[in-house]
Every structure is written in C-alpha cells, then in structure tokens.
Amino acid sequence: MPRIDRACSAYLIEDERFAFSLDFGTGAFANMRRYADYDRLDAVVISHMHADHFLDLIPLRYALRYGSKRRSNRLPVWMPPGGAGMLRSMTSCFAKEGNGDFLDEAFDLNEFDPAAGLPIAGGRLRFAPTTHYITSFAIRYERNGTSITYSADTAPDARVVELARGTDLFLCEATLLAGEKEHAGIRGHSSAAEAAKMAADAEVGQLVLTHYAQDATSRDLQDGAREIYRGEIIVADDHSVLELNDGSA
Ligand SMILES: [Zn+2]
Ligand SMILES: [Zn+2]
Numbered sequence: 278m279p280r281i282d283r284a285c286s287a288y289l290i291e292d293e294r295f296a297f298s299l300d301f302g303t304g305a306f307a308n309m310r311r312y313a314d315y316d317r318l319d320a321v322v323i324s325h326m327h328a329d330h331f332l333d334l335i336p337l338r339y340a341l342r343y344g345s346k347r348r349s350n351r352l353p354v355w356m357p358p359g360g361a362g363m364l365r366s367m368t369s370c371f372a373k374e375g376n377g378d379f380l381d382e383a384f385d386l387n388e389f390d391p392a393a394g395l396p397i398a399g400g401r402l403r404f405a406p407t408t409h410y411i412t413s414f415a416i417r418y419e420r421n422g423t424s425i426t427y428s429a430d431t432a433p434d435a436r437v438v439e440l441a442r443g444t445d446l447f448l449c450e451a452t453l454l455a456g457e458k459e460h461a462g463i464r465g466h467s468s469a470a471e472a473a474k475m476a477a478d479a480e481v482g483q484l485v486l487t488h489y490a491q492d493a494t495s496r497d498l499q500d501g502a503r504e505i506y507r508g509e510i511i512v513a514d515d516h517s518v519l520e521l522n523d524g525s526a
Contacts, residue, residue, distance in 0.1 A: 278303075278329070278491070279303045279304045280491055282515065283304065283515050284302065284303065284304025284305045284307070284308045284333075284515055285302025285303040285304055285305065285328075285329035285330070285332075285333075286300040286302040286305070286324075286329055286330045286487070286488060287299070287300050287301050287302055287305030287308070287309060287333070288300065288427060288448060289309055289312055289313055290398070290418060290425065291312065291313055294398075294399070295319045295398040295399065296312070296313035296317055296318055296319055297318065297319050297320040297321065297322065297397060297398055298313075298318065298320075298321045298322070299322050299324065299416055299418075299427050300321075300322075300323060300324055300330040300331065300427075300429075301321050301323065301330070301331055301332075301333045301334050301337065302328070302329040302330045302331065302332060302333060303328065303329060303332045303333055304333065305333045306333040306336050306337050306340070308515055308516065311516070314346060315337060315340045315341055315344060315346060315348070315352070316346035316347060316348045317348075318352060319353070319397075319398060320352070320353040320354070320355065320397060320398070321334065321337075321352065321353075321354045321355070322354075322355040322389070322395075322397070322402065322416060323354070323355065323356050323357060323360055324357065324413055324414050324415070324416060324427070324429035324430070325357055325360075325407075325409065325411055325412060325413030325414065325429055325430060326356075326357065326359070326360050326363050326364075326411060326412075327411065327413075327430065330429070330430075331356075331360075331364070334354065334364065334384075335368065337352075337383075338368075338379070338380060338383045338384065341383035341384070342382060342383050350385070351381075351382070351383060351384055351385040352383065352384050352385065353384075353385045353387065354384045354385065354386050354387070355387050355388070355389045355395060356386065356387070356388050356389070357388065357389065357391070357412060357413070357414055358388050358389075358390075358391070358412070359388070359412065360388060361386050361387070361388050364380065364386070365380060368380055389402070389404065391404035391405075391406065391414055392404075397418070398418075398420070399420050400418055400419050400420025400421070401418070401419055401420070402416055402417065402418055403416070403417045403419070403440060404416055404417075404440075405417075405434075405436040405437055405439065405440035406434075406436055407428065407429055407430065407431030407432075407434050407436070407437055408431050408432040408433070408434045408464055408465065409429070409430045409431055409432070409465045409466075410463070410465040413429045413430050413431065414429060415427060415428050415429050415431065415434075415436075415437045415440050415441070416429065417440050417441065417444060420523050421523040421524055422523070422524065423445055423521055423522070423523035423524065424443075424444045424445055424446075425444065425445065425446045425447075425448065425521065426440055426441040426444040426446070426447050426448070426479075426481070427448040428441070428447070428448060428449040428450050428467075428472070428475070429450070430450055430452070430465065430466060430488065431450060431465075431466070431467060432459075432464035432465055432466060432467055432471070433464075433467055433471045433474065433475060434475075437475060438475050438478045438479045439479075441475065441476070441479035441481055442479045442480065443479070443480055443481070443482075444479065444481050444482065445481070445482040445483065445521055446481070446482060446483050446485060446519065446521060447475075447476050447479065447481035447482075447483065447484050447485065448485045448487055448513070449467070449472035449475060449476060449484060449485065449486060449487065450466060450467055450472065450487060450488035450489075451467060451468060451469040451471075451472045451486040451487065451488065451489045451493070451498055451501075451502070452466035452467065452468075452488055452489060452490060453466050453467060453468040453471075453490070454468070454490050454492065454493055454497070455468060455469070455470065455497065455501050457490075468501060469486055469489070469493075469497070469498045469499075469500075469501030469502045470501045470502060470504075470505055472484065472486055472502060473501070473502035473503075473504075473505035473506035473510070474505050474506070476502075476506040476508070477505055477506045477507070481508065482508065482509075483508060483509045483510075483511065483519075484502065484506050484508060484509070484510045484511070485510075485511045485512075485513050485517075485519070486498045486499075486502060486510065486511070486512050486513060487512075487513035489512075495512040498510075498512050499512065
C-alpha cells in the first residue's frame with residue numbers, strides 16, 4: 278500500500294536516449310516526474326493487474342490529455358495478456374462522461390506476448406510467468422549483454438530463476454516477513470530469504486530487495502538474505518538510483 282512519502286511498485290530504466298518504466302503503481306507517477314516526466318517517458322510495461330502495480334496509469338492518462346507538456350506520440354503502454362481489457366472496463370465509467378476515447382487518445386495500448394518477448398529501448402524484454410494469485414510475469418531487460426531482471430510478485434519459482442540466470446541486477450520482491458505464512462497456505466509472495474535463494478540459484482550480480490512489508494526494516498531484510506546470497510544486497514527505497522554500464526558508453 279502507499280505509505281507516507283512512499284510509492285508502490287515502479288522501476289524507471291533510463292539513459293540519455295530512452296526512459297521506460299516497469300510497472301506504474303500507486304504514487305509512482307509523482308515520484309517518476311523527478312526523473313522522466315510524461316513528455317519524456319518512452320513506454321510503460323505492466324507485470325500484472327494488481328492495483329499496486331498499475332493504478333497510476335490513470336493519473337498519467339489525465340496528464341497526457343490535459344497537462345501543459347506535449348509529446349509527439351501517444352505513450353506506448355504494454356499490458357500483460359488480458360490486462361488491456363481489464364483496464365478498459367475499469368475506466369469505461371470515465372469515458373462515459375464525454376471524455377472521448379479515454380485510454381486510446383493518450384496511450385498506444387497493447388498487450389505483450391510473453392512467449393515472443395518485446396524489443397524496447399535498444400534492447401529486448403523477455404518474460405516468465407510467476408507464482409502469484411493472478412497471472413503475473415517476471416521481466417528481463419537486456420541490452421548489449423547487460424541485463425536487469427524484475428521478479429514482479431512471486432513465490433519462489435524456478436521459471437523466475439531461469440529468467441534471471443546470470444543477470445547483472447535482480448530486483449526481487451520480499452513481501453513476507455521472516456516466518457510469515459501466507460493465507461490458507463496459498464503461495465504468491467516470497468520472503469527475503471527466499472528472494473536470496475532465487476538470487477543465489479540464478480547467480481545474479483546484485484540483488485535488490487523490494488516490495489517488502491511496511492514493518493520490515495532494512496536490517497531485517499539484509500539479515501534474512503545475507504546467509505543465503507553472498508553477493509551485494511541492496512534494499513530498494515523510493516528514489517534509489519542504481520547505475521549499470523552496458524559497455525556501449
Ligand atoms: Zn500482485
Ligand atoms: Zn504487488
């Protein structure tokens with residue numbers, strides 16, 4: 278949930294030529310404007326249709342439609358399969374107010390094909406299904422041999438490990454507190470220790486723990502992961518900036 282001064286899931290990937298976001302959860306839009314405003318964003322890609330991962334597309338749409346900054350094209354937005362229809366049904370009540378084609382006049386709305394991947398920003402996205410309560414996809418962005426892999430929301434999953442194999446930066450969710458059990462035993466999230474196990478199995482370069490519980494401290498998260506994953510562990514925070522060099526600079 279959004280907390281004071283903190284947004285839900287969104288990860289901006291940018292260099293001087295492009296800027297795109299993996300997810301766009303509640304609070305993301307205001308935070309992201311500091312780095313890449315709505316006239317400069319090249320694309321948004323959504324991992325799954327939980328509100329903490331996509332809901333700020335709605336204020337983003339209003340900015341694109343009514344804001345003072347202009348762009349020459351509609352903003353490409355890539356949803357998971359079924360996601361475009363869900364977003365359209367959610368926003369149909371706004372469209373009835375005479376707002377025209379509520380989504381299409383601001384967004385170039387598409388659904389990605391998880392099996393096919395997606396060329397983007399001089400590189401490529403690949404996807405892997407995760408273990409979550411609804412259909413969800415982990416996403417790997419790769420360019421010139423340098424990569425970032427984002428787990429989205431998932432319980433421990435070999436498909437996510439495979440997608441993340443050898444990645445330079447692994448953004449992995451760590452929702453569960455140590456020892457916390459999920460409701461009715463149905464798995465959909467990971468603990469910091471489980472995130473660390475996936476990172477170790479995938480032999481990633483760096484682990485970034487994210488999507489953690491509001492009661493989790495940075496020390497709790499680090500302590501839960503350190504014994505299992507021996508590489509560098511970073512606890513994500515709003516406005517964290519991490520640099521990666523893909524060798525082309
Ligand atoms: Zn979720
Ligand atoms: Zn989530």
